[in-house]
Amino acid sequence: MDYARSDPDTLAIKILIAGGFGVGKTTLVSAVSEIQPLSTEELLSDRGARIDDTSGVEGKTTTTVALDFGRITLREGLWIYLFGTPGQDRFWFMWDELAIGALGAVVLADTRRLGDAFPAVDFFEQRRIPYMVAVNQFDGARRHDPAVVRRALAVPGHVPLMVCDARDRESAKEVLLTLVRHAREMSAVRA
């Protein structure tokens, strides 16, 4: 950057909330966010237009996608932003951009559709981004042994896995605390 950091204590931290469609990502964000989850449109130009810089043809825009985010102000100038990643596979490239500089990610899983969590686990595993798995315990859903879920998703032993209620503020807080602790441990290992 051209400019010196105006205030070293002004920090924004990004946490991704990933998982399949309808698993409760926006619900989890709502439970802890101080603002109603805001939806900002991301206007997508097609991939070719982004790469081919010499054509002079811009704005081959085909679609927009909503990007939900919530915010937690820890103090003046220290914010956590929670981004619900788009569920659709065709927006993977947006995950890539979102994932850069993220503190970590929560993969929300629904035991009725565990397979939906695979792509997210895979994504963070490959990019070595600290992540955890939170099994959203829906009302009436069968209780599952976390060890069984871990095996089914092939989640390594050092990755936290817990059951949560995405609607409950305390439960959502516990999820975020678990993730931040894990990210801190990972960064200590790397250092």
Next chain:
Amino acid sequence: MAADEDPDPGPLVRMFAVTGGRARAVGEAFDVIAVVTTIGMPYDQAGLSPEHLAALRVATRPTTVADIGTRLRLPLNITRVLLSDLRREGLVSIEAPAATAGVLNERIYQEVLNGLRAL
């Protein structure tokens, strides 16, 4: 043509109106949570759109790109184009997020954990 079938071409029309059709930001890429701070006001405001000026007002207090987009009710791409214009003119600073800048140290982790517990 999808545009002909769609009765509400809102985002597209707004993009062309606000950025003159440009879809990409100029200069170094910046994150959706990069912190934007207004560091100057233009002597001549004639060259700036109402959206540019609105962004400058919002960023008088350090504000993230995502929040500026929301306040201006503009898609992120468009917000980025506008902010990159302002950076080129030397009117805003745009700071990389903590994790990218490598400043997520033990003290910050502890502060985040304490802050979350206190919520």
